[in-house]
Amino acid sequence: MNIIISNSSQQPIYEQIVTQLKGLILSGELKENDALPSMRLLAKELRISVITTKRAYEELEREGFIVSMTGRGSFVSPRNKELIREEYLKQVEAHLQAAVKAAQQCGLSREETQEMLTLVWED
Numbered sequence: 369m370n371i372i373i374s375n376s377s378q379q380p381i382y383e384q385i386v387t388q389l390k391g392l393i394l395s396g397e398l399k400e401n402d403a404l405p406s407m408r409l410l411a412k413e414l415r416i417s418v419i420t421t422k423r424a425y426e427e428l429e430r431e432g433f434i435v436s437m438t439g440r441g442s443f444v445s446p447r448n449k450e451l452i453r454e455e456y457l458k459q460v461e462a463h464l465q466a467a468v469k470a471a472q473q474c475g476l477s478r479e480e481t482q483e484m485l486t487l488v489w490e491d
Contacts (some may be wrong), residue, residue: 371399373414381416385424393433393444394455396401404434456480
């Protein structure tokens with residue numbers, strides 16, 4: 369598992385970990401029931417605080433991406449198709465919001481923007 373931390377990013381380190389682990393889970397690179405590195409091992413590999421990895425794992429568990437078992441470790445949750453769909457929907461919505469903002473900034477109308485989306489969709 370290859371997680372890259374950027375100290376120059378405006379995104380907090382724990383969020384960088386969460387984002388990258390979600391990506392690995394959603395892409396299928398990490399499969400259900402796969403074991404994640406221990407919080408201590410991940411902190412050591414990334415040269416960060418265990419508190420930071422703990423916060424990332426807690427966030428992933430709260431969102432249903434992983435399950436943690438005392439004494440056994442953390443594992444990728446069994447795939448919940450609705451959860452995965454919801455995560456993709458959030459990503460699509462964020463990209464569309466950015467596209468709409470860019471379209472508005474350059475003076476495109478709603479119809480022109482919809483036409484562009486249709487063209488991209490059909491391409």
